[in-house]
Amino acid sequence: xxxxxxxxxxxxxxxxxxxxxxxxxxxxxxxxxxxxxxxxxxxxxxxxxxxxxxxxxxxxxxxxxxxxxxxxxxxxxxxxxxxxxxxxxxxxxxxxxxxxxxxxxxxxxxxxx
Amino acid sequence: xxxxxxxxxxxxxxxxxxxxxxxxxxxxxxxxxxxxxxxxxxxxxxxxxxxxxxxxxxxxxxxxxxxxxxxxxxxxxxxxxxxxxxxxxxxxxxxxxxxxxxxxxxxxxxxxxx
Numbered sequence: 001x002x003x004x005x006x007x008x009x010x011x012x013x014x015x016x017x018x019x020x021x022x023x024x025x026x027x028x029x030x031x032x033x034x035x036x037x038x039x040x041x042x043x044x045x046x047x048x049x050x051x052x053x054x055x056x057x058x059x060x061x062x063x064x065x066x067x068x069x070x071x072x073x074x075x076x077x078x079x080x081x082x083x084x085x086x087x088x089x090x091x092x093x094x095x096x097x098x099x100x101x102x103x104x105x106x107x108x109x110x111x112x113x
Numbered sequence: 114x115x116x117x118x119x120x121x122x123x124x125x126x127x128x129x130x131x132x133x134x135x136x137x138x139x140x141x142x143x144x145x146x147x148x149x150x151x152x153x154x155x156x157x158x159x160x161x162x163x164x165x166x167x168x169x170x171x172x173x174x175x176x177x178x179x180x181x182x183x184x185x186x187x188x189x190x191x192x193x194x195x196x197x198x199x200x201x202x203x204x205x206x207x208x209x210x211x212x213x214x215x216x217x218x219x220x221x222x223x224x225x226x227x
Binding site for chain 1: 147149154155156157158159162200213214215216217218219220
């Protein structure tokens with residue numbers, strides 16, 4: 001089955017610890033995205049990558065870092081510098097050759113204690 | 114990207130059509146209207162998009178007014194599984210939009226009731 005996987009679905013960390021969220025896709029999509037969602041709110045873009053070894057900051061990149069060493073993978077690190085890290089994190093990918101939709105993963109709910 | 118306005122919530126009876134409105138009065142000529150939905154605690158799902166003609170697919174129909182300042186998403190026979198938050202997004206085609214970014218508002222929470 002083709003799709004996007006995010007793991008784990010629920011993640012708990014202590015305050016002050018960095019944590020890395022996984023995002024993998026086997027859709028052969030060039031572009032990948034990370035969004036954050038807070039309760040009752042829409043999604044906000046953290047980082048995006050259009051090709052391997054390249055990525056750009058989104059609207060709320062502070063306190064986050066990413067890498068894109070492989071086409072299939074776009075991990076997001078939530079650093080201790082992120083002041084309010086508890087949120088629902090969503091990864092998405094898109095085929096750059098087509099003007100169509102983004103495909104979203106199931107999300108990871110991060111809780112920082 | 115143009116701003117959109119949607120009602121915060123709507124109810125619909127199961128089996129009836131659900132008509133979800135969206136205002137985008139500042140839309141420009143090269144901007145598309147996209148609809149996504151998000152079932153609770155899941156990732157958003159693409160539904161449909163259009164530029165100026167009405168569009169239909171297996172999930173829904175999209176009606177865009179002639180002046181393109183508003184649109185309506187129609188779910189012809191709503192089921193309980195259609196209960197979700199529906200997002201209307203206006204943006205240029207990804208090839209013109211740096212990175213193909215989506216800007217999500219707060220959407221409309223549709224509750225389909227038996």
